[in-house]
Amino acid sequence: ETGVTQTPRHLVMGMTNKKSLKCEQHLGHNAMYWYKQSAKKPLELMFVYNFKEQTENNSVPSRFSPECPNSSHLFLHLHTLQPEDSALYLCASSQDEGEVYNEQFFGPGTRLTVL
Amino acid sequence: GQNIDQPTEMTATEGAIVQINCTYQTSGFNGLFWYQQHAGEAPTFLSYNVLDGLEEKGRFSSFLSRSKGYSYLLLKELQMKDSASYLCAVRDGDYKLSFGAGTTVTVRA
Numbered sequence: 001e002t003g004v005t006q007t008p009r010h011l012v013m014g015m016t017n018k019k020s021l022k023c024e025q026h027l028g029h030n031a032m033y034w035y036k037q038s039a040k041k042p043l044e045l046m047f048v049y050n051f052k053e054q055t056e057n058n059s060v061p062s063r064f065s066p067e068c069p070n071s072s073h074l075f076l077h078l079h080t081l082q083p084e085d086s087a088l089y090l091c092a093s094s095q096d097e098g099e100v101y102n103e104q105f106f107g108p109g110t111r112l113t114v115l
Numbered sequence: 116g117q118n119i120d121q122p123t124e125m126t127a128t129e130g131a132i133v134q135i136n137c138t139y140q141t142s143g144f145n146g147l148f149w150y151q152q153h154a155g156e157a158p159t160f161l162s163y164n165v166l167d168g169l170e171e172k173g174r175f176s177s178f179l180s181r182s183k184g185y186s187y188l189l190l191k192e193l194q195m196k197d198s199a200s201y202l203c204a205v206r207d208g209d210y211k212l213s214f215g216a217g218t219t220v221t222v223r224a
């Protein structure tokens with residue numbers, strides 16, 4: 001257990017569906033991250049929130065919409081996805097985005113399949 | 116973007132030593148991380164290097180040479196449970212963390 005939980009662990013959705021991924025951290029951290037992990041590719045940073053403010057949007061398509069209501073919770077709202085969006089979506093948290101030594105703690109991920 | 120390279124796969128025998136290399140080219144440097152990720156699980160932190168030299172933590176050691184843009188993770192006395200993907204990640208001058216594609220290590224009996 002890393003102190004970061006994600007639900008659901010698996011999700012299958014059609015291209016016209018709307019779904020949301022949830023992440024919660026119990027570590028008292030101030031920064032939270034969404035990553036996309038595709039097979040044999042590097043982890044791709046999608047969004048960063050620091051003290052509930054979005055500080056990074058790494059050119060992510062608008063069909064992915066993040067929400068951070070407080071420092072402990074992070075959501076990723078999904079709509080009109082494409083099959084190529086199928087991947088493992090990882091959430092992470094760290095004490096603060098800007099500190100030099102800033103270990104990130106990862107959740108187990110949501111395995112998303114878009115049909 | 117940043118460029119981080121590591122081998123795709125490595126295989127070794129139980130009890131042996133394996134060295135996973137990572138080379139990087141980034142705009143500025145604020146540290147290098149190694150993470151371990153078992154299949155279907157979260158990546159977990161292994162080590163952090165920001166100064167040149169070797170950091171040892173039990174059976175795992177990590178080395179950094181900033182002038183060469185090079186790091187390695189050394190796994191000693193390999194155990195079956197060490198079969199996993201090992202991710203190299205570099206924090207650049209803007210404190211952004213970029214990951215390599217990962218090295219899948221398979222430990223054989």
